[in-house]
Amino acid sequence: MEARLAASEEVNQQNAAKRTAMEARLAASEKVNRQNAANLAQLSSVEMRLNLSESRVEQLADKNEAQLSGVEMRANLSESRLEQLAKKNEARLAASEEVNRQNAARLAASEEVNRQNAANLAQLSSVEMRLNLSESRVEQLADKNEAKLAQLSSVEMRLNQSVSRVEQLARENADQPKVAFSAYHLGAGYIGPYSSLTTLVYQRVFSNIGNAYNQSTGFFHAASRGVYFFTFTAATYGSPQSMNIYMYKNNQQLIRNYGQNNHGGFEYMSNAVVVELELGDTVDLRLQGHSSYRLYDSSHNHNTFSGFLLYPL
Template identity: 80%
Template sequence: MEARLAASEEVNQQNAAKRTAMEARLAASEKVNRQNAANLAQLSSVEMRLNLSESRVEQLADKNEAQLSGVEMRANLSESRLEQLAKKNEAKLAQLSSVEMRLNQSVSRVEQLARENADQPKVAFSAYHLGAGYIGPYSSLTTLVYQRVFSNIGNAYNQSTGFFHAASRGVYFFTFTAATYGSPQSMNIYMYKNNQQLIRNYGQNNHGGFEYMSNAVVVELELGDTVDLRLQGHSSYRLYDSSHNHNTFSGFLLYPL
């Protein structure tokens, strides 16, 4: 009996030990299950966050792709605009080059004309009669001497003789104004080239005040040709002058030949 009781107690002890071991294993298993559950919950949270991140990444990718597409479109438009501007600038440069060429030609022509003009003789004069009162009458056809000059470029007009001397072959312009005063008075003026009459002008004063007449010619002259004004010789033909210079004789070279 004692042996069997001892064996029974030993069995009970073994069973208690086994139960304790089982309880320990169960506790460990429950702990692992709780840890796994926590890990699963954490894993689920991470997975959810990962899914949200992936969704956000996709949204950002779509947004970036849309922005990139917009930037690319703007870049294409900019390139197209640049090409248009480049073509327009090329056209303007070509036009500017043409204008510059024409300007250079004009400058060259102006310089050429300036050189030609510098080589051409410069002749111009304007003379007036000296003194106050009547000029004439003369007994014969007499050259009028205009003793003072407003200008005498080229010194072609002789103030002592009243003759203009052509310094070169060319086309010349001459004009005069004559005046008389009082009634009855008459004027009979001739313009001569050398000893050849060019024009004759007659005027009569019947009103007692100033009477004027004028005329002009364009004439071709050779080197050394002369031009002068002459008053017809007659007792009734005379001019009148004063400090206002009513009587003038002028001329200039239009162009050489």
């Protein structure tokens, strides 16, 4: 009995477990059914909205066709109206052209009469103008003769004044010193280098008015107190070559110029000064003493030294 009772309890337990499992499956099935019902409701809503959209599209299509038909009808009416206006304008244009031809004929006749009148008036005006010109010409010639006499008197006076001024300037210029020179080197080849600062001697001159430049020493000597202008051009040739030129007033340095030749051809430099000199002051050019400083000259006279008196003081 106890064994059968134990077996019966085990069966009851198994049935209870099965019942619990069945209940769980039933709950899951009900949950699935609820989700399906929600999905069906959502699908039904989407179908309803789709049907409404399709109905709206059909209504808009019908409306667009109606509007398009109305536009086409209005366009046809406009074209018909334009054709009517074009025909009416052509008729008016033809009538206007006829009126213009008639007016042109009348205008041509009027112009012919005007030309004849103008010719008669021009002939009369020409006679009157020639008479007036003749009278005016006589008066002008009389006035012109009087003006020429007055002008001639004025010219004679100005001529006398100019002659007097020229004579005065000639006397003043004759009393003023005249100084100007332009010198260049003699021969060809390199000039330098020197071991110390050395005066450059330009042995030949293009001009030496007043003999203020000394071709033997290279010095310019001021013959009078005044303002002077001096300029020079220096050249070297070949690479590497350098130039270092000074201009001195007495023993006072005025300017210094440095140039370097790195390209192998001719290299030039120049400068100028305006300086006040006293009687006996000297001006000369000097080349710095150094093994790399030298000039180059040829028969083309690349190196020059020039100066002149601007005005005395």
